[in-house]
Amino acid sequence: MHLWPQKTTTPQSRYRDLSSFEPEFWKKKALSDLSAEEWELLCDGCGKCCLNKIERRGKICFTNARCRFLDPETCLCRIYEHRFAKVSDCRNIDLATVLKEPEILPKTCAYRCLSEGKDLPSWHPLISGNADSVHAAGQSLKDRPLVSETEVKNYEDYVVDWPDL
Ligand code: SF4
Ligand code: SF4
Numbered sequence: 001m002h003l004w005p006q007k008t009t010t011p012q013s014r015y016r017d018l019s020s021f022e023p024e025f026w027k028k029k030a031l032s033d034l035s036a037e038e039w040e041l042l043c044d045g046c047g048k049c050c051l052n053k054i055e056r057r058g059k060i061c062f063t064n065a066r067c068r069f070l071d072p073e074t075c076l077c078r079i080y081e082h083r084f085a086k087v088s089d090c091r092n093i094d095l096a097t098v099l100k101e102p103e104i105l106p107k108t109c110a111y112r113c114l115s116e117g118k119d120l121p122s123w124h125p126l127i128s129g130n131a132d133s134v135h136a137a138g139q140s141l142k143d144r145p146l147v148s149e150t151e152v153k154n155y156e157d158y159v160v161d162w163p164d165l
Pocket of ligand 2: 049067069079087090
């Protein structure tokens with residue numbers, strides 16, 4: 001997950017005042033040229049990169065087993081500031097990861113979409129101006145049938161083929 005310091009920022013406050021950003025900056029700049037702030041804004045908060053994955057015959061498969069620290073209501077990480085210290089396989093979603101391992105991101109992830117030459121979807125908060133639009137459009141993990149990884153014995157039993165993954 002690539003989100004923001006949640007002690008000082010809420011999902012909606014990120015999109016409240018974008019006047020310091022170039023309009024539609026994601027269409028005008030390469031991913032490699034984005035500022036750290038622009039990169040942050042691209043994360044829609046779907047939470048889908050916090051699902052556990054397994055490799056089957058060389059293919060990455062998503063499961064519906066969420067990281068124990070992902071809040072299934074908000075789709076936010078409960079330990080964002082300490083995530084790398086507490087979760088050894090928590091991934092930093094940076095440019096190198098997006099380019100080298102796009103398959104660990106869902107098809108809807110803004111970083112993956114842009115790296116594949118696609119535009120942002122209409123429900124993306126940068127388009128809608130509303131952080132909740134990702135949830136309202138059914139594109140986040142909210143209200144999906146998830147299990148906590150703490151309940152999982154065999155990830156093979158939890159592989160899902162949701163079309164947006
Ligand atoms: S999948 Fe992409 S857009 Fe969704 S939370 Fe992860 S980094 Fe953000
Ligand atoms: S610690 Fe877990 S919930 Fe938090 S960002 Fe990493 S994978 Fe996601």
